[in-house]
Amino acid sequence: MKFSDFMRGKLLYLTIVVFTTTITALLITAVFGVDWPFTLLTVGVLLAGSLFALVPEYLTKRRYYRDLEERLASLDRKHLIAAVLDYPDFEEGRILYEMLQVTGKSMNDEIARFSTEAQEYREYIEMWVHEIKTPIAGMKLLSENIRNGNLSAELDRVDSLVEQVLFYARSNAVEKDYQIRRTTLESVVTTALKSSARQLIAKKMRVQTTGLDLPVLTDAKWTVFILRQLIDNSVKYGASALEFSAEPSVGSVALLLSDDGIGIEEKDLDRIFDKGFTGENGRRFGKATGLGLYLCRKLCQKLGLGIDARSVIGEGTVVRIVFPERDPFS
Amino acid sequence: MARRIMIIEDDRTIQQQLKALLESYRYEVVTTDDFATVVEDIIKENPDLVLLDLNLPFYDGYHVCRELRRQSRVPLIIVTSRDSEMDELMSMNLGADHFVTKPYNTGILIAKIAALLERAYGGSEARVVRHADLSLDLGMGTASFKGKTTELTRNESRILQLLIENEGRITSRDEIMNALWQTDAFVDDNTLTVNINRLRKKLATIDAGAFIKTRRGQGYLL
Structure with missing residues (x-):
């Protein structure tokens, strides 16, 4: 609080003081015939007194609000300000204090309610996914025993969509349910290809893997999920060939997934990993949810991996996942 | 047993x-x-x-x-x-x-x-599967018919194994490919055709060439 700002707030008071002092001065000079010098002295003392009376108030308030501002600035979660507030020693401050206590409490209650709800919802989703997996497993076995390839393929799709729900729920969780372990690019890529086998075979996809026998540190299950999302996209957007290759460099190993699909428009490329973004291809193919790549990036961030894409329209897309080497033993 | x-x-x-x-x-x-x-x-x-x-x-x-x-x-x-x-x-x-x-x-x-x-x-048993007089030794990767033996590649052996397991039923090309993919052999359509032709030729050298029949548009049958 600057002194000038404070004084501006006291403008009415100051005007009245000046006004009454002036009238007093005029009165005593004109009516009682007091000498001018004496009148001026009286006026001066009155004005100085009135001004000086404001100083303690200014100092109290300045100290309090400056302290408040500093605490607010240093606070990570601003809505907790009420908890670190001192009890003020002036009346308006007390009103503010009481109000902040009430609103702060109500806000915290609300936040707690929502986070409990979100937590419960997430737990419900996880439980539901695990529940539904038993009937899906039953149906898959049935379809294999009656040798119905089309049914198996549809069930694979249901399974992968259900899996997406699970990973979406997990991607927002605070606790880590992943384990970073040593594995190879080969291992995660072949696992992903095997689980997407039926879909890829049905689309007559030509698949090639080259030079993947490189160690990486990551969670295999999450990485396989990410790869399956990328494979899904390649299938969805017109690829007929898929190549997995590695690009080792200092301090990291990159996995490249190249397809010969329809490609992504330059203007869309920066946003394909954004939530809900479907872009030109999504509009044309009409099946995009804007979730797959968003989840990929989010899970990559959690695992400490980098992900980016480059593309040429009509020629294909290359998605690159960068695995940093963090192993202290290598 | x-x-x-x-x-x-x-x-x-x-x-x-x-x-x-x-x-x-x-x-x-x-x-x-x-x-x-x-x-x-x-x-x-x-x-x-x-x-x-x-x-x-x-x-x-x-x-x-x-x-x-x-x-x-x-x-x-x-x-x-x-x-x-x-x-x-x-x-x-x-x-x-x-x-x-x-x-x-x-x-x-x-x-x-x-x-x-x-x-x-131990892998002593169930390593040989049979269809009539044709037998496939999975451990050795060899097919034998009436005293004659031929060596098969891993893919050929897997294909023959699958056909024998499905004997009397049509096995679709997609099903064969799926089985091969599960053994890390990500073959495409053309490669499968090549594999099957080679398998047939090898079986022909032991006089068992007539076993694998093609059902056009459906798959293969043993």
Whole structure:
């Protein structure tokens, strides 16, 4: 609080003081015939007194609000300000204090309610996914025993969509349910290809893997999920060939997934990993949810991996996942 | 003698379908519907391998796993819909040999069962499959017919194995490719055609060339 700002707030008071002092001065000079010098002295003392009376108030308030501002600035979660507030020693401050206590409490209650709800919802989703997996497993076995390839393929799709729900729920969780372990690019890529086998075979996809026998540190299950999302996209957007290759460099190993699909428009490329973004291809193919790549990036961030894409329209897309080497033993 | 597998699973559909699947691979299958005495039942049945679900009535799978390991070293695969890292770690710590999550890829499950049985009891048997006078030795990778023998590649051997397992039924090209993919051979359509032609030629050298019949647009038949 600057002194000038404070004084501006006291403008009415100051005007009245000046006004009454002036009238007093005029009165005593004109009516009682007091000498001018004496009148001026009286006026001066009155004005100085009135001004000086404001100083303690200014100092109290300045100290309090400056302290408040500093605490607010240093606070990570601003809505907790009420908890670190001192009890003020002036009346308006007390009103503010009481109000902040009430609103702060109500806000915290609300936040707690929502986070409990979100937590419960997430737990419900996880439980539901695990529940539904038993009937899906039953149906898959049935379809294999009656040798119905089309049914198996549809069930694979249901399974992968259900899996997406699970990973979406997990991607927002605070606790880590992943384990970073040593594995190879080969291992995660072949696992992903095997689980997407039926879909890829049905689309007559030509698949090639080259030079993947490189160690990486990551969670295999999450990485396989990410790869399956990328494979899904390649299938969805017109690829007929898929190549997995590695690009080792200092301090990291990159996995490249190249397809010969329809490609992504330059203007869309920066946003394909954004939530809900479907872009030109999504509009044309009409099946995009804007979730797959968003989840990929989010899970990559959690695992400490980098992900980016480059593309040429009509020629294909290359998605690159960068695995940093963090192993202290290598 | 066929290996005996015991399925501990309370979901009737899965239990029955898994039984049918394993029986089609020529395993003998035992199941149970009484989960109160499941550990005793396993000991009594004395199977060669146990498939154990984690979510069971009465006792959960971990308990069964722990109790079982106190009394038996039987090969044990945990089959479950819980797939957190914790579950996998717990299972391994309690002595399970494998951890497979639902809905499992049956190809992988069958492969794991076969590998585990082989490790536990040696690969002396069930390594040769037969169709009439044609026999396929999976260990050697050779096909024999009336005293003549030819060497097959891994893919050719896998294709012939699948056709013999499906004998009397049409096996589609997609099904063959799927089986090959599960052994890390990501072949495409053209490669499959090449593989099958080579297999036919090799079989022809041992006078067994007429066995594989083509059903146009459907697949192959043995």
